[in-house]
Amino acid sequence: MFDLETWRADILQRLRRFVRAPQTEMGIYGTERLTYYLSSLVLEPFFQAFSNQPLRAVVTLANITQTTGTNFLIHNASTLRYSQQLLWSEFEHSPSLRLVIEQILLKLDVIEHLLHTLDDAEAQWLRQSLSDEIEPYRRNGELTELRHALNEVPWQTRYSTVRSLHTRRGHYTGSDWQLIEQALSDRVAMVRAAGARQLGRAQSPLASHLRERLFHVALYDRDLGARYAAARSIGTLRNQLIDSMSRELLTTALFHDDSFVRSAACLVLGQLGSAMVTPSILDSLITVLQDADPYAREAAANALAAMGQTAATADVLAALRTAVLDSDQYVHEAALGAVTALKD
Known part of the structure; x- marks a missing residue:
């Protein structure tokens, strides 16, 4: 069955070849542009699923994005699947398609995975190349989330920072609460789990929005570890919840x-x-x-x-x-x- 997890797993499997030889793999795709290569790679599993189980493919895509570009992608899936050149041309001329691809790249942790997996030199090459390619869209206010992901602190650093809050023994400052809130919405599951565990140590009542976020992670997070960490914290805080x-x-x-x-x-x-x-x-x-x-x-x-x-x-x-x-x-x-x- 096609869902977000199988889509993510398929993409990460395909990226193994890219990580070993980025330039060679892009050459096989027939492009020197990272945006073109990544667009083709992340959409391939969707196109395949659309031909076999279209309803599941549409529902899964709708869980990521529901913009006008989503409708375009669905209506043209069969055509775009067999023409990379057409897909790349549409990427150049369609802001709504660029938005869809940006959201897929981020929702399925593609950028985070690449920056974590590539060695330092290649990770820097990836940051610089993608940043240069998406720079022309800055004036239209596009791809800002992708630009942010390329420049944000590595997830290991975010994870370590959240974990270090255990020294507070649950007595958090205003900036600590803000850090935990950000962690609960992080793209990386380990960071979300760390944020949930820190909430479980809180020595003062949770603000209503943090309480809601903790329940959301416990019930709806795509990662089992994050759900379990949030559930454990809810149990620890049961008297107020x-x-x-x-x-x-x-x-x-x-x-x-x-x-x-x-x-x-x-x-x-x-x-x-x-x-x-x-x-x-x-x-x-x-x-x-x-x-x-x-x-x-x-x-x-x-x-x-x-x-x-x-x-x-x-x-x-x-x-x-x-x-x-x-x-x-x-x-x-x-x-x-x-x-x-x-x-x-």
């Missing part, structure tokens, strides 16, 4: 279209524990125990186990006993563990 708003947010997430979000909601509920038990939440978790996705079923069983005796209703125990018969080994084990925990 358990209220009707968080219950409503998590109940809604349990019925999200994306099974990863449903699993993430179960993980967060387990971290929050018995204080989140309400008839509505228990009914929702019983429903997730019958989810089509085994990961979601397993997560629901683990959440019920973590909630303890307050979750040991007759309906919950009956649902868990049924889940013990699940054909998936991990669901079976999680349900069996939950029945044992709740009965004890």
Whole structure:
């Protein structure tokens, strides 16, 4: 199935050849311009997916961008796939297509990956070459995010800076809070995870926007490590995060279209524990125990186990006993563990 993760993985696989011999690989593409080469490379997986599973390709692209250039790309995918020259010509003449490509490059971490993977000399060449090529578009206010990505501090430095906040022991200054907020929205998952962990150490109540951002990372972040770090921090801060708003947010997430979000909601509920038990939440978790996705079923069983005796209703125990018969080994084990925990 084509989604953001498979698209990113495909691009990074293709970039392995480029990293070994950048100039040679660009020559194979028939261009000396990095913008042309990267445009072709990042769009190739989309074009292939569009020919086989067009709906998934369109939905995945819409998760990155919904500009007029998106519509152009969809309507001309079949033509552009087989003509690099046409794609490059459109890149030159279409600001909306340039915006789409910029957003793909950033959303799928292409620039970050290249700057991290290339040696120092080639990384500097990449920065300079791309900066020179996109300079003519500056006067129109275009490609500013790409320009920023080329000039920003390397992600390792950002990661180390956020991690160093542990010396504060949760007593943060105004600039510390700002740094953590920026980390939660960083393009690199390790930086987002580090920001989430620092929030879990906070010794003062979170501002509402940081609270919302922490829940967003826990439920919707594309990276498992970042989601888990945010969920752990929510559990640490449970005394200030358990209220009707968080219950409503998590109940809604349990019925999200994306099974990863449903699993993430179960993980967060387990971290929050018995204080989140309400008839509505228990009914929702019983429903997730019958989810089509085994990961979601397993997560629901683990959440019920973590909630303890307050979750040991007759309906919950009956649902868990049924889940013990699940054909998936991990669901079976999680349900069996939950029945044992709740009965004890």
